[in-house]
Amino acid sequence: MRNIIRGLLLTPLFALVVSGCDTARQDVTLHARDAVPERLSDWHIVEAIDEELTLNRGVTPYDLNTALFTDYAHKLRTVWMPPGTSAVYGEERFDYPVGTVLTKTFYYPKGPDGTVLRTDDYRRDYVEGKVGEALALDRVHLVETRVLVKRADGWQALPYVWNAEQTDATLEIAGDASPMRLASDGGASQPFTYVVPDANQCAGCHADNHTQKAIAPLGPRARHLNKDYAYASGAQNQLLHWQQIGYLSGLPAFEAIPRNADFADADLPLEMRARAYLDINCGHCHNPAGAADTSGLMLHHSEQDRRRLGLCKPPVAAGTGSGDRRFAIVPGHPEDSILTFRVESTDPGAMMPELGRSLVHEEGVALLREWIAAMPGNCS
Incomplete structure (x- = not known):
């Protein structure tokens, strides 16, 4: 059932039409390692525009077969690569081009009386007619967006925390903590503290090779991405889709690809x-x-x-x-x-x-x- 629900997430073949004002929207901006912006909106990847959290042109959402658990938060994952570049397939990990930007936005559906909801249903999170393209900010509570950027000398992890007005997120290298109440469908609720990791903790988890200590993406790997996704052009395997839009090269025979x-x-x-x-x-x-x-x-x-x-x-x-x-x-x-x-x-x-x-x-x-x-x- 969870995959059926997530399969409802739709995206056009390459570029997402994010709003009626899209023609005036600035393209994705890649910032230098030593000049990262304080505001998430300055990346122009995912932005709060007209009560919607929208994806920019060339920003493609993706999903995982099984995802890391984070206090029942919902997640919107995206990938963007500089025009003319692509990742090179590897069974254990992809070789992403310099300039790749991965984002993961953590949010909750809004519940009654200031609570957030514990639910596997993603359908109500999105703007009508824009499933997978735009989160409805009157229905969801944004918590954080983690940005992972491929630099010439390796990956850089940057945590952004959304403001109370839900208009933008601010870089918080030291992390953050937010008290919340999680409500179930039955109405019962429990308090918890949602913790945004600091930049060092992000790097610690993403360094799956402790000797080299180099951080790398964990989710967007072959075995996690090898699943169908219901794009606007029709249901398609995500790896084949990435290949089709120019985001992945060197894909082997389909039967040779691992799948979790x-x-x-x-x-x-x-x-x-x-x-x-x-x-x-x-x-x-x-x-x-x-x-x-x-x-x-x-x-x-x-x-x-x-x-x-x-x-x-x-x-x-x-x-x-x-x-x-x-x-x-x-x-x-x-x-x-x-x-x-x-x-x-x-x-x-x-x-x-x-x-x-x-x-x-x-x-x-x-x-x-x-x-x-x-x-x-x-x-x-």
Whole structure:
């Protein structure tokens, strides 16, 4: 159902018509590393215009098979590349051209009495007749837009926080924190603090190679992008679409392209869904070159060793992070597994992931519990 809803997001073949005033809109502006603007609007990528958050010409939205959980926030992701350039396909990561700008806008549908809504339904977020093209600012609350820019010497991460008037976002290198109340469809609500990471924390998560410490995009990779998207010209695989509009070269035979599962698609095998969830939420640190490499727990998509994946694996260091449990994964027993303890925790000293959430992702926890409960064997 989630993919069907997201499949409603529409965009023209190359350029998005964003408003009746589009002819007067300034083109995307690429700023130098040492002269980044204080205002998001100065990039002219996504802007608040006439009560709409709109995408500029040549700015293309995209979606992921399974996305990183961020306190139930909705996300609008975009990619822009300088005219005449394209990314070069790689199975693990693309070689993006200098000047590529990726953005991710985090927002919530507005709820009653100043709350924000917990919902998987994206349809009400958009302006009538502009699904996928323009967010309706009278229906959504914008929180932050993260900008990732490819420079000649590597990627630069920049967090922008939206103002109370929802007219623009300001660069906040030190991050930000906003108290909110999250309301469910049933009417119950809970308080939480939405935390915008500082620039160093952005760089820390995006440096999935801890030795090189170079940051890179995590979401727009082949296995995450390999899915259909309902463009205005018709449904099309996103990778084929990028190739068609000139944003991707070197695409191999389609059957050779990896594809992660949608963790919420109950029609897919349980193992595929759980592994996809762990890959996007944990694999950027828990991989052989990542920041958590010394833990010995490898949760990236290509790990095949069940012990390294956590099966009957004792922790390298015990303490509050283990919850007094003996093994990362105890087959058949999620209640005895460190993995479930950490994803269920909101204690900063124990929770995983360490950044990016204040709430427990109930659907993700339920999936991991189901996966572990279905595993045969024991740790005796």
